Amino acid sequence: MNRRSIRSLAMALLSAAACLVASTSWAQAPGPGGGITMGAYGGGPGDVWRRVAKTFTDETKIPARVVDWVDIQPVIRSQAANPQYNVGLGNYIDAYRLAKDGLLETFTPDELPGLKNVPKAQILKTADGRIIGAPIYFQYYGIAYNKDLAKASDFESWEALADPKWRGKLALTRFIWSATYDLVLYAKLHGGDENNIAPGIPLLKGLAANAVTVYSSMAQMNGLLSRGEVAAVPYYSARFWGDAALPGVGFLLPKEGGLMLPYMLVVAKGGGDRAAALAWLNYAMTAEPQQMILNATGYIPLNQTVKLTDEQTRRLGMPVADLLKRLYQPDWTVVADKQEERVNLVEQLLSQVK
Amino acid sequence: MQLGRWLYLGLIPAILLLAGFFYALFTLVASAFVTDGVVGFARFASFFLRADYVDVLVRTLWIAGLTTAIAVVIGYPVAYLIARTRTGRTWLLMLVIAPWLTSVVVRTYGWMVILGNRGLINGFLQWAGLAGRPVPLMYNSFGIIVGLVHVLCPFMIIAIFSTLQQLDPALEEAAMSLRARPWRIFRKVLLPLTLPGVISGAIIVFLMATGAIVTPLLLGGLRDRMLGTQIFQEMFELFDFPKAATMAIILTVSAICVVLPLQWLERRVGRHLRTVEE
Numbered sequence: 001m002n003r004r005s006i007r008s009l010a011m012a013l014l015s016a017a018a019c020l021v022a023s024t025s026w027a028q029a030p031g032p033g034g035g036i037t038m039g040a041y042g043g044g045p046g047d048v049w050r051r052v053a054k055t056f057t058d059e060t061k062i063p064a065r066v067v068d069w070v071d072i073q074p075v076i077r078s079q080a081a082n083p084q085y086n087v088g089l090g091n092y093i094d095a096y097r098l099a100k101d102g103l104l105e106t107f108t109p110d111e112l113p114g115l116k117n118v119p120k121a122q123i124l125k126t127a128d129g130r131i132i133g134a135p136i137y138f139q140y141y142g143i144a145y146n147k148d149l150a151k152a153s154d155f156e157s158w159e160a161l162a163d164p165k166w167r168g169k170l171a172l173t174r175f176i177w178s179a180t181y182d183l184v185l186y187a188k189l190h191g192g193d194e195n196n197i198a199p200g201i202p203l204l205k206g207l208a209a210n211a212v213t214v215y216s217s218m219a220q221m222n223g224l225l226s227r228g229e230v231a232a233v234p235y236y237s238a239r240f241w242g243d244a245a246l247p248g249v250g251f252l253l254p255k256e257g258g259l260m261l262p263y264m265l266v267v268a269k270g271g272g273d274r275a276a277a278l279a280w281l282n283y284a285m286t287a288e289p290q291q292m293i294l295n296a297t298g299y300i301p302l303n304q305t306v307k308l309t310d311e312q313t314r315r316l317g318m319p320v321a322d323l324l325k326r327l328y329q330p331d332w333t334v335v336a337d338k339q340e341e342r343v344n345l346v347e348q349l350l351s352q353v354k
Numbered sequence: 355m356q357l358g359r360w361l362y363l364g365l366i367p368a369i370l371l372l373a374g375f376f377y378a379l380f381t382l383v384a385s386a387f388v389t390d391g392v393v394g395f396a397r398f399a400s401f402f403l404r405a406d407y408v409d410v411l412v413r414t415l416w417i418a419g420l421t422t423a424i425a426v427v428i429g430y431p432v433a434y435l436i437a438r439t440r441t442g443r444t445w446l447l448m449l450v451i452a453p454w455l456t457s458v459v460v461r462t463y464g465w466m467v468i469l470g471n472r473g474l475i476n477g478f479l480q481w482a483g484l485a486g487r488p489v490p491l492m493y494n495s496f497g498i499i500v501g502l503v504h505v506l507c508p509f510m511i512i513a514i515f516s517t518l519q520q521l522d523p524a525l526e527e528a529a530m531s532l533r534a535r536p537w538r539i540f541r542k543v544l545l546p547l548t549l550p551g552v553i554s555g556a557i558i559v560f561l562m563a564t565g566a567i568v569t570p571l572l573l574g575g576l577r578d579r580m581l582g583t584q585i586f587q588e589m590f591e592l593f594d595f596p597k598a599a600t601m602a603i604i605l606t607v608s609a610i611c612v613v614l615p616l617q618w619l620e621r622r623v624g625r626h627l628r629t630v631e632e
Contacts, residue, residue, distance in 0.1 A: 071590075073591075073593065074590050074593075077593060097593075168490075172576060174587075174591070175587070176587065176591045176592065208576060211576050212493045212575060212576070213492075213493040213574070213575050213576060214575075214576050216571045216572065220466075220572065223463075223466070227467075227470065227472055228471075228472050229466075229470045229471050229472060339592070340592050340594060343587075343591075343592060347406055347579075348404065348405075348406050350576060350577075351405075351406035351409065351577065351579075352406075353576075353577075
């Protein structure tokens with residue numbers, strides 16, 4: 001094969017690839033009247049959302065497809081010119097940042113009547129008062145610990161994370177989340193808040209001094225905790241519900257309380273079939289799907305009309321009303337606006353920790 | 355002639371794809387030189403003014419250099435063994451390439467099980483009474499280097515193997531017949547003649563190590579950030595594309611500073627060998 005043939009072959013392959021990329025992109029776009037194509041976090045949440053989608057389709061005859069993704073922001077940002085998803089599940093920071101950059105549809109209260117059952121504090125709005133999405137459920141930030149290496153009583157307080165006796169035995173979440181969740185929570189515990197995070201810095205540095213690593217995924221952290229590579233870590237409550245519970249690992253909410261982490265469904269701008277997307281958002285805010293999701297994953301409904309069964313309350317450890325009293329809900333718009341600046345701060349602070 | 359014209363028409367999608375690719379690349383690179391509408395090097399200055407970023411850059415180059423050196427030391431004997439094996443050479447080559455059939459994430463998770471505090475090595479050391487407490491083999495630079503050497507060594511082996519294969523074994527036999535010892539044969543015959551392969555392998559391994567993301571993320575510790583992981587964070591978590599582009603340019607230029615002298619050496623050695631042959 002001479003050089004010219006190789007060049008021709010390479011160009012032909014590139015041409016074929018270009019045609020393939022174009023055809024697959026066009027094939028996946030929902031388009032008007034195309035129903036729902038929703039992205040959700042993989043694993044448990046994705047599976048239960050597929051079941052919810054089936055009940056929605058059975059009731060409304062609107063086709064709904066749920067696809068697993070790693071994170072909402074990279075997908076919605078990269079698909080802006082040629083949307084493939086019209087609905088996505090994300091946390092409030094993701095939703096606010098996307099809406100601020102004009103990548104999400106926004107709504108009036110009339111379009112989302114289900115909001116009447118959601119606490120006002122959980123309704124996220126743009127600067128001009130438009131509603132960003134449908135609040136669905138929440139989990140909270142507590143402490144997970146390996147039962148062989150630590151006892152629940154060791155971590156009754158968040159302050160225990162800075163105790164030098166745990167040096168080399170703890171872990172820290174990625175800088176983006178330690179700057180967003182840990183720093184804000186620790187600031188609150190020490191008299192600060194989402195606007196004033198300085199009081200939280202000593203506790204974060206104390207935790208960093210004890211941390212052996214930064215975990216980059218839930219799968220990685222689950223492995224580290226269950227194998228006993230790490231004694232404890234600030235972690236997410238929904239990981240400890242039913243089938244998802246990790247063997248030999250406990251989870252607790254320290255006496256000072258924890259951080260509430262709510263999630264919402266959002267609609268991608270230009271994603272197609274806005275009417276179907278709205279119907280889906282309103283359906284997801286009703287009690288039935290939220291019960292279904294709680295049973296399967298441990299994400300707690302934001303719809304206040306959902307009544308938990310005794311079994312669900314037992315698994316949760318306390319009634320939802322009591323839990324809510326112990327959780328701190330910062331103004332996520334402030335947290336989102338200052339996220340990058342605080343990641344830079346945390347990177348520099350933690351690089352000095354010995 | 356008619357068919358030729360149709361063939362050119364068929365190239366249009368490829369040209370559009372390449373145009374899109376280069377436009378995106380140009381836009382990204384250009385964004386590093388613009389800050390608030392002003393063209394300049396402000397982003398580069400901000401990078402070098404942050405001590406932690408400079409540490410990350412130095413660490414990246416140091417780890418990539420060490421990984422390359424270890425890959426040469428491990429890869430050369432393996433390549434030699436394969437090149438001089440008469441039967442089963444294909445199987446040995448398959449064995450070298452086999453890890454590529456598995457995702458780098460899975461392979462790195464494997465190292466986590468081996469190197470962890472409760473892993474295979476620490477378990478053995480404590481069982482044998484050689485260590486009273488777990489030896490830190492992971493979540494530090496050592497863990498990253500082990501993981502990178504494992505992932506990248508096949509590139510080195512294949513690069514060296516390709517030059518060794520072209521080398522006539524009679525040269526070694528001639529040296530032996532002149533009573534040269536193995537070390538002298540290696541130093542005076544094998545190494546000079548296979549140097550182009552070693553340098554090619556070193557360039558590949560070094561460049562891949564400087565841009566590593568998965569291995570440092572999983573096997574590195576809190577204080578072991580590398581520039582690849584930093585770019586990943588800026589790109590996919592903070593969506594600060596200009597900052598990611600700045601870091602990528604710094605990484606590329608730093609790597610070029612190391613690679614260019616190696617390429618110069620490779621060309622010089624190649625020229626010298628051709629002169630000797632003539």
